[in-house]
Amino acid sequence: MSSTTQQHFLVGKRIIVAGAGIGGTVFCIALQQFLEKHGQHIQPSPLIDVYERETSMNVVGREGYSISIRSDGISEGMQTLQKLGLLDEMIAESNPGMNYTLFNADFIPLMEPKVPPIEGLPQTTMRIARTKLREILIKHMPSFAKIHWNCGITSAHELENGQVLVDLANGNQEQCDLLIVADGSNSKIRTILRPQHKLNFVGAISIMARTHPLEKFPPPLNITWGRAFSGDGNFLFIAPSDRTSAVWIVSYLSDTPRETKVAGTMSDVELDEILAEAKERTKSYSEPMPMLLKQTLPSSVAISNAKEVTPFRNHGSVIFIGDAQHAISSFGGNGANMAIMDGYQLAEQLVNANSLTEAIKAYDDQTIPRSEKAIQMSHQLIAVGHSHGEWKNLWQQS
Ligand SMILES: Cc1cc2nc3c(=O)[nH]c(=O)nc-3n(C[C@H](O)[C@H](O)[C@H](O)COP(=O)(O)OP(=O)(O)OC[C@H]3O[C@@H](n4cnc5c(N)ncnc54)[C@H](O)[C@@H]3O)c2cc1C
Known part of the structure; x- marks a missing residue:
């Protein structure tokens, strides 16, 4: 004042x-x-x-x-x-x-952007x-x-x-x-x-879920998290969601938004269809993605539209x-x-x-x-x- x-x-x-x-x-x-x-x-x-x-x-x-x-x-x-x-x-x-990594579909790092230490x-x-x-x-x-x-x-x-x-x-x-x-x-x-x-919808749709608690995080999730790029239009994100489970998100482009689905609200038939779609969309990705899919907690599966x-x-x-x-x-x-x-x-x-x-x-x-x-x-x-x-x-x- x-x-x-x-x-x-x-x-x-x-x-x-x-x-x-x-x-x-x-x-x-x-x-x-x-x-x-x-x-x-x-x-x-x-x-x-x-x-x-x-x-x-x-x-x-x-x-x-x-x-x-x-x-x-x-x-x-x-x-x-x-x-x-x-x-x-x-x-x-x-x-x-502690760091984000951008991988290829075999989870070989393409980029590891690191911020220099801050005093x-x-x-x-x-x-x-x-x-x-x-x-x-x-x-x-x-x-x-x-x-x-x-x-x-x-x-x-x-x-x-x-x-x-x-x-x-x-x-x-x-x-x-x-x-x-x-x-x-x-x-x-x-x-x-x-x-x-x-x-407003910005043209990308995500299917996401997390896993059951895992005995231990598979590589590379034991040391990092990040996005993986296959070049076939399906972009992947994987990370620990807490100290024992992992989250995966596969996304793709679309001109129109899709019906959103909130976790825990889908029938078994819908869940099977969405998980089959996620499997198809992530077929170019190596381990740990197939394992994360197998370990997916059905009640956590959701679909969302990217908006801003x-x-x-x-x-x-x-x-x-x-x-x-x-x-x-x-x-x-x-x-x-x-x-x-x-x-x-x-x-x-x-x-x-x-x-x-x-x-x-x-x-x-x-x-x-x-x-x-x-x-x-x-x-x-x-x-x-x-x-x-x-x-x-x-x-x-x-
Ligand atoms: C899958 C996913 C991953 C993300 N990852 C990251 C990340 O890595 N880093 C990052 O920085 N951000 C990330 N974000 C974005 C981040 O979560 C949001 O931007 C952030 O939560 C916004 O904070 P906020 O306080 O504006 O709103 P919110 O945290 O969403 O809080 C809004 C609150 O308002 C309440 N509310 C809603 N309507 C009403 C109402 N009418 N009356 C009273 N209360 C109401 C809600 O219940 C909620 O508690 C991610 C988001 C998603 C979905």
Whole structure:
């Protein structure tokens, strides 16, 4: 604050956060830290209510894939978790393997992009089960932020006095001074308040699943994870999904999206068909892929369409962050890193800025260029990874 006479715009305000996902929880943890460090003059400090559609058990129990947290250029999830004091706890719970590798269909490495060591960081990347990451974030939620589980936000209205009214799934309405929208790529609130910013299909379809617990990870999963390229249009991703199981994702290009299938919702006949399709699509890949297919947990099989939201600027008293503001398909391997950085930087700007407008502008100036770049990189990977023939030759010659 430049003036000691002017009251900070957060004093005594009520904030509602939509979604206790990655961005929403990081925002709350970071806000507490910035208020403690730089916000002693913000008294009474703001009160936060977080409304989360899922139950706490669903949130930490159902998401069977892992996430790579990075420290390169635009993706600074590692550095941000360190600033929050959470990195060591996350590393202790992370999966085996510390680097990403791009393989050919025989799992011979084509590229091992490595970030040079960064001073002060114990390691430059980690792969962690999404459930573990969220469990740790939820554990560190500050006491002034109350999570209302199993209580989604069904609608929101921007009022003339600048406040926001939200409708809750339990039939109640709540009013707040600031609504932080962190409800993910399918954001209900975005479709209501910013309908022009749509979630668009970007031309790739993924079949994914994880395995039963394995006795030990087969090579190369015992030391690394990554993508494998066959040159026949079927791109493969394999990684430990936690400390005992692996996740595989095979993807292909399509002009139109496919009906999505959520894990655990398919009949045995459908599952057999999808697993037969996955076997056919991965027939050019050597071990460990056939073994991972054999060990697949049927209830984990899912089909998804790669989608994204072109990043957009915020205004008024509703601030979109994470996937709700700039969803990136999983080909970016970046969305969680972006959500972590968004939550942290929004909290920082809100505490340090002189006005809400200034805070929102400073936040958008940080998040929009990096998410545009991440989306651009995901497009390149989609194009190269699913291409036929010529790229295969190019990599083999290099
Ligand atoms: C298979 C796969 C692999 C991925 N791998 C990586 C990776 O390696 N690295 C990486 O950085 N990113 C990765 N991502 C992307 C990453 O998971 C997302 O970008 C990230 O979770 C976005 O965080 P968020 O906080 O914006 O949303 P989310 O973490 O999705 O959280 C949104 C929350 O809002 C809740 N919610 C939804 N609607 C409502 C509502 N109406 N009211 C209240 N609550 C609501 C949801 O239940 C959820 O808890 C991957 C994604 C997938 C699918």
